[in-house]
Amino acid sequence: MIIFKSINTLNKEVNFKANIGFVPTMGALHKGHISLIKSSKKICKKTLVSIFINPSQFNKANDFKNYPKNLKKDIAILKKLKVDYLLAPKVKEIYRNKKNSKIKLKKKDKVMCALYRPGHFEGVLAVINQFLIKIKPKHIFFGEKDYQQLLLIKKFVKNKFKITIHNCPTIRGKGNIALSSRNVLLSNTDIKKSAYIANLILNFKRNMKRDILFKKHLKNIIYKINNIKKIKIEYLEIRNKINLSKNYNRNNFKIFIAYYNNKVRLIDNY
Numbered sequence: 001m002i003i004f005k006s007i008n009t010l011n012k013e014v015n016f017k018a019n020i021g022f023v024p025t026m027g028a029l030h031k032g033h034i035s036l037i038k039s040s041k042k043i044c045k046k047t048l049v050s051i052f053i054n055p056s057q058f059n060k061a062n063d064f065k066n067y068p069k070n071l072k073k074d075i076a077i078l079k080k081l082k083v084d085y086l087l088a089p090k091v092k093e094i095y096r097n098k099k100n101s102k103i104k105l106k107k108k109d110k111v112m113c114a115l116y117r118p119g120h121f122e123g124v125l126a127v128i129n130q131f132l133i134k135i136k137p138k139h140i141f142f143g144e145k146d147y148q149q150l151l152l153i154k155k156f157v158k159n160k161f162k163i164t165i166h167n168c169p170t171i172r173g174k175g176n177i178a179l180s181s182r183n184v185l186l187s188n189t190d191i192k193k194s195a196y197i198a199n200l201i202l203n204f205k206r207n208m209k210r211d212i213l214f215k216k217h218l219k220n221i222i223y224k225i226n227n228i229k230k231i232k233i234e235y236l237e238i239r240n241k242i243n244l245s246k247n248y249n250r251n252n253f254k255i256f257i258a259y260y261n262n263k264v265r266l267i268d269n270y
C-alpha cells in the first residue's frame with residue numbers, strides 16, 4: 001500500500017482515469033468501513049481509502065477533540081485488506097481557502113441531523129467537494145449507516161461530477177448495533193442500552209410493515225427510550241426513504257434516530 005500525505009503527490013503517482021474506487025473515511029476503521037472497501041475492491045481495479053477527520057463537519061469542539069483516532073491500527077487493517085492507496089491529508093491542504101470549508105444546504109433539506117447539527121452537512125459536502133475536485137475518482141463508496149448524508153451527497157454531485165456513487169448496507173454488530181467509530185467510547189452497559197434501543201425500533205418497524213397504522217405507537221417508543229438512564233433522544237422520526245419527506249407508505253418508509261448515550265451522540269436508521 002502506498003501512503004500519501006498530500007493530494008498533490010497522490011495525483012502525480014496515480015492516474016485517476018483508471019478504474020479506481022474511492023472510500024472516504026474518518027478512520028478508527030471497523031467492519032462497516034471494511035465492507036465499503038471490499039465493495040470497491042470487487043468493482044474497481046484499485047482502491048483508494050482516505051482517512052481525514054474533517055474539522056469543518058464538527059459543530060462541537062469537544063466532539064472533534066474526542067473523536068477516536070488510531071492511524072497505526074488503521075494502516076495495519078488496510079494493508080491486510082490489500083488496499084492500494086491511503087490518503088491521509090493535512091487540514092491545511094484541504095482547506096487552503098477558508099471559503100471552501102462549508103457548502104450551503106437548501107432550507108428544505110434542513111431536517112433531522114441537518115437541523116440538530118448545524119453546519120455538519122455543510123462541512124461534509126465541503127470536504128467531499130474538495131476531494132472530488134482534486135482527485136476526480138470515477139467510483140465512490142458510502143454507507144447507508146449515514147443515510148441522510150448519502151442522499152445529500154447524491155443530490156450534490158448529481159450535475160457537478162461524473163462519478164458513480166455506490167451505497168453499501170449498514171453493518172451491524174452484536175445486539176444489532178450499527179457499527180460506528182464512536183462505539184469505542186461506550187461502556188458495556190452503554191452498549192447493552194444501544195442494543196435494546198436497536199431491537200425496540202427493529203421490532204416497531206416489523207409491526208409497521210405489517211400494519212402502517214402501527215406508526216401511532218411511535219410516541220410510546222420515544223417514551224420508553226427516554227426513560228432509560230442517561231439516554232436522551234434528539235430525534236426519532238419516520239420518513240420517506242427517497243426524499244426524507246413525512247409522506248410515506250409501508251413500502252417506502254425508514255425510521256431515523258439520533259440520541260445521546262451517556263454523552264456519546266449516535267445515529268442509526270432502519
Ligand code: AMP
Pocket residue numbers: 024025026027031032033035036141142143144145146168169170171172178179180181
Ligand atoms: P466515517 O468514518 O464514520 O465518516 O464513515 C466513513 C464511511 O463508512 C461512510 O460512508 C459511512 O456511512 C460508512 N460507515 C460507517 N459505519 C458503517 C456501518 N456500520 N455500515 C456501513 N457503512 C458504514
